[in-house]
Amino acid sequence: MNRLIISVTNKHKTNAAGYLVSQSRNSGLPFSSLLTEKKNKSTIMTLNNPRFLNAASPEMVEMICSSLKEYERNSANIDMIFIRGAGNSLSAGGDLRVMAAGAQHPDKSDFLHKYLDHISKSLYRLKTLQVPKISLMDGLTVGYGGGLSFCSDYQVATENTVHMMPETRIGHFCDATSSYHLSRLKGNYGVYLALCAERSKAEDLIYSGMATNFIPSSRLDVMVHHLTSLDAPSTAQIKQEMGKFTEMLPSVDRLSTTPDISQSEKHAIVEHCFKYNTVGEILDALNEEGSRFSLAAKEKILLGSPSAAKLTLKLLREASHLSFKDCVLLERKLWTLQIGSHDLAEGCKSKLDKRLPVWYPLTHDESSFKSDVGTRYFDKVDSLPALNLTS
Numbered sequence: 001m002n003r004l005i006i007s008v009t010n011k012h013k014t015n016a017a018g019y020l021v022s023q024s025r026n027s028g029l030p031f032s033s034l035l036t037e038k039k040n041k042s043t044i045m046t047l048n049n050p051r052f053l054n055a056a057s058p059e060m061v062e063m064i065c066s067s068l069k070e071y072e073r074n075s076a077n078i079d080m081i082f083i084r085g086a087g088n089s090l091s092a093g094g095d096l097r098v099m100a101a102g103a104q105h106p107d108k109s110d111f112l113h114k115y116l117d118h119i120s121k122s123l124y125r126l127k128t129l130q131v132p133k134i135s136l137m138d139g140l141t142v143g144y145g146g147g148l149s150f151c152s153d154y155q156v157a158t159e160n161t162v163h164m165m166p167e168t169r170i171g172h173f174c175d176a177t178s179s180y181h182l183s184r185l186k187g188n189y190g191v192y193l194a195l196c197a198e199r200s201k202a203e204d205l206i207y208s209g210m211a212t213n214f215i216p217s218s219r220l221d222v223m224v225h226h227l228t229s230l231d232a233p234s235t236a237q238i239k240q241e242m243g244k245f246t247e248m249l250p251s252v253d254r255l256s257t258t259p260d261i262s263q264s265e266k267h268a269i270v271e272h273c274f275k276y277n278t279v280g281e282i283l284d285a286l287n288e289e290g291s292r293f294s295l296a297a298k299e300k301i302l303l304g305s306p307s308a309a310k311l312t313l314k315l316l317r318e319a320s321h322l323s324f325k326d327c328v329l330l331e332r333k334l335w336t337l338q339i340g341s342h343d344l345a346e347g348c349k350s351k352l353d354k355r356l357p358v359w360y361p362l363t364h365d366e367s368s369f370k371s372d373v374g375t376r377y378f379d380k381v382d383s384l385p386a387l388n389l390t391s
Contacts, residue, residue, distance in 0.1 A: 050087030093143025171343030
């Protein structure tokens, strides 16, 4: 099988925070963090930073953004787009080094703002691109990787999939378009995932609607080859052909991060306990419910930043009645307002230093989560200019 590697950015060679350095594997230039492969009229985008679990570097995100802009212009000539990761992960999420540096030095954070702009634009372009998009969540899928999956039309989970929502553990809110998608999951399940920084496996993702298909990892390449061999397939045909590779989830050795409780029971508890509009009320409800699952969920919330948990809940409630575009714009504005905050800087740095974070206020207990939610960020968002997502 001949493989044609195309780098749509090979006319760019910039850096010194100008990004777009990486080129194609065979160009003799620096290693490419994004590979694009043409198969008939389909395109395969491979995040190619396996040493760091395909963490989304600034160069990678800008290359994705540039590629998607090109695909917008040629959408009539593209049958479908696959998004996958090299190695054992789709993506470990955003570049913590970039976020930590910008959060700690907000007066010198132009590079971080540029990075965030490209994240917002790339996900908006992916979601609005009028081409069927299939994400292969074969391995770790975090943050920006989750955003790429959310913004695809089909999300394929495998036995290796581990989806994570760790933002509150780094003093941050759920972003990468997750405010839009999580706020629309039934029964407050998205609130549960975000506040608990919960992991999900294939069964959890299928049951909650975050994944459309369960396909064993060993069958992915065969499926991609089969789909890319189709001649101008319709959306219905793509769905039908993917169904030929889809399998039932295992009932023994369940692919769930909560195997001791059924999905229906878990979702019933989540719907009841996470329906409230303050973190304090949610904690009280979990404590009162008293099951092993509820008490574990409570402890997971308490591991995160109190301010980030409250901001996340407020964001999800606001996002539930906003359009996709408005959610992307709101997330980007909140990022601008949060840069320089203690908990974001501390959360990113502690993760890099491999130590436990010290949140503010220092008296980190349940009362910290029950204090006034505060609207200091939301009072200011309207005063900030909106990012041009199509530029």
